Amino acid sequence: MIGNLRTVDDSLFIETAEGVALRGSRCADCGAYTFPYQGGCPRCTGDSMIEVPLSRTGTLWSWTVQGFRPKPPYTGTADSYGVGYVELPGELIVEARLTEADPERLRIGMPVELVLVPFRTDESGVDVHTFAFGEARHD
Amino acid sequence: MTDVAIVGIGMHRFGRTDGVSGRAQAVHAAREALRDAGLRFSDLRFGFGGSHSAGDADTLVSELGLTGLPFINVANGCATGGSALIAADAAIRSGQHDLGIVIGFDKHPRGAFNTDPAEHGIGAWYGETGLMVTTQFFGMKIQRYLHDTGIDPAVLATIAEKAFRNGARNPMAWRRKEISAAEIAAAPMISHPLTQYMYCSPGEGAVALVLCRADRAREYTGRPVLLRSAAFRSRRYGSFEVFAPWLAAERADSPTVEASRAAFEAAGIDPSEVDVAQVQDTESGAELMHLAETGLCAHGEQEKLIADGDTELDGRLPVNTDGGCIANGEPIGASGLRQVYENVLQLRGAAGAHQVPGEPRVGFTHVYGAPGISACTVLTR
Numbered sequence: 001m002i003g004n005l006r007t008v009d010d011s012l013f014i015e016t017a018e019g020v021a022l023r024g025s026r027c028a029d030c031g032a033y034t035f036p037y038q039g040g041c042p043r044c045t046g047d048s049m050i051e052v053p054l055s056r057t058g059t060l061w062s063w064t065v066q067g068f069r070p071k072p073p074y075t076g077t078a079d080s081y082g083v084g085y086v087e088l089p090g091e092l093i094v095e096a097r098l099t100e101a102d103p104e105r106l107r108i109g110m111p112v113e114l115v116l117v118p119f120r121t122d123e124s125g126v127d128v129h130t131f132a133f134g135e136a137r138h139d
Numbered sequence: 140m141t142d143v144a145i146v147g148i149g150m151h152r153f154g155r156t157d158g159v160s161g162r163a164q165a166v167h168a169a170r171e172a173l174r175d176a177g178l179r180f181s182d183l184r185f186g187f188g189g190s191h192s193a194g195d196a197d198t199l200v201s202e203l204g205l206t207g208l209p210f211i212n213v214a215n216g217c218a219t220g221g222s223a224l225i226a227a228d229a230a231i232r233s234g235q236h237d238l239g240i241v242i243g244f245d246k247h248p249r250g251a252f253n254t255d256p257a258e259h260g261i262g263a264w265y266g267e268t269g270l271m272v273t274t275q276f277f278g279m280k281i282q283r284y285l286h287d288t289g290i291d292p293a294v295l296a297t298i299a300e301k302a303f304r305n306g307a308r309n310p311m312a313w314r315r316k317e318i319s320a321a322e323i324a325a326a327p328m329i330s331h332p333l334t335q336y337m338y339c340s341p342g343e344g345a346v347a348l349v350l351c352r353a354d355r356a357r358e359y360t361g362r363p364v365l366l367r368s369a370a371f372r373s374r375r376y377g378s379f380e381v382f383a384p385w386l387a388a389e390r391a392d393s394p395t396v397e398a399s400r401a402a403f404e405a406a407g408i409d410p411s412e413v414d415v416a417q418v419q420d421t422e423s424g425a426e427l428m429h430l431a432e433t434g435l436c437a438h439g440e441q442e443k444l445i446a447d448g449d450t451e452l453d454g455r456l457p458v459n460t461d462g463g464c465i466a467n468g469e470p471i472g473a474s475g476l477r478q479v480y481e482n483v484l485q486l487r488g489a490a491g492a493h494q495v496p497g498e499p500r501v502g503f504t505h506v507y508g509a510p511g512i513s514a515c516t517v518l519t520r
Binding site: 008009011012024032033034035036042043061062063064065066067068070071072073074075076078081083084085087090091092093094095096097103108119120130 | 272
């Protein structure tokens with residue numbers, strides 16, 4: 001559970017004073033970021049990664065719309081949904097579902113922010129959440 | 140070091156062949172390649188081969204002949220064929236062996252690939268939430284590329300139209316019916332901005348190549364083709380690849396850029412000298428981007444190149460002359476070797492209805508695939 005929500009994988013998240021953030025890692029030697037957290041640095045090949053919350057806001061770097069229901073291992077309820085890469089300034093570019101799936105309402109460079117969204121229910125009918133980005137409300 | 144020649148080529152038609160296993164298609168391709176070189180399987184001294192989902196290549200010897208030759212399985216995703224070829228190239232170039240075969244084959248179920256994230260070291264959440272889908276990557280890569288270069292998205296349908304036109308001229312292709320750019324553009328959207336007819340499909344097929352020391356090539360064929368170079372690269376920190384939950388903030392060249400540069404350098408040939416090219420067209424945006432990543436043209440130049448007809452069979456730089464992945468489908472283990480097969484046909488002047496005019500001398504091939512790999516070759520006659 002993250003902030004009273006059931007998630008697809010709690011290890012992806014970290015709770016901060018500003019709210020739930022994605023749990024990434026930063027290399028103590030070279031400063032490179034990763035998501036999710038991992039022990040080895042893909043840039044300098046060292047193993048001094050430290051756990052960090054990633055920025056909860058960013059800009060849309062690229063996007064598409066999934067147009068057909070994916071085969072398993074997909075378990076979500078939606079057959080079609082937006083997918084994008086979001087640039088978190090100074091950190092990395094993270095892949096995520098988007099809350100918007102209308103091509104007319106998506107553009108590269110638009111400000112977006114992290115939200116947790118239900119994408120399926122579990123066997124007892126409880127919503128299971130994953131992370132997504134949606135248009136930043138304060139823009 | 141000795142040079143390496145391709146002296147025999149064989150193929151089982153790509154597409155869907157119900158009732159014929161991938162292994163049987165591989166045996167057919169191997170026998171065709173041996174026949175082409177005037178050899179028996181017992182003449183060969185080594186084999187390299189592989190498939191992604193149709194069985195182990197080394198078991199083909201039960202059908203081809205139990206001669207004791209070292210036959211090594213290669214399993215390297217989309218670069219399986221290319222990696223087998225690189226291994227064969229090294230075996231001959233080093234003097235370890237004089238004569239051998241590479242075989243790539245596959246037979247995939249219908250529909251898009253469904254890959255287990257665990258095989259790629261990614262958590263189950265990635266698949267469960269609907270991100271482990273190759274078609275999304277291609278949609279997002281071309282979306283960003285069109286944004287950066289200002290190229291008109293209409294070119295995506297033009298590229299697929301050429302693929303079907305070339306496929307219609309190729310008796311070994313899967314898709315042999317021409318489809319207009321208008322119909323391609325209006326097809327159901329798979330992953331915006333790419334429609335159904337802009338993507339290739341997983342399919343079936345097999346290719347085999349017989350290779351030998353170049354100084355002995357004339358013993359087997361009157362039309363040897365030299366494998367001038369074969370190079371393989373994986374991704375670097377900062378490149379944008381399929382199945383990537385995140386990308387580095389800083390950008391780096393793709394493995395395509397590095398593999399093609401290495402192949403051209405090893406061959407001592409400049410990209411401007413290429414007469415015929417087969418580049419990975421998992422979808423039409425991939426052909427667009429790979430044309431520039433391989434060095435065959437500059438970024439942004441593709442739109443004019445395509446509009447001028449330069450990439451057509453009779454153009455200045457014919458590309459994907461057999462219809463590419465879009466018209467042939469993508470049996471993973473065989474796909475890279477199909478490109479080499481096609482270039483050998485072109486350099487021999489034996490491609491029939493899809494022959495490039497003007498007696499091409501230099502052929503280039505390029506494979507790209509998961510999880511961010513590329514394999515390239517340069518062939519000359």
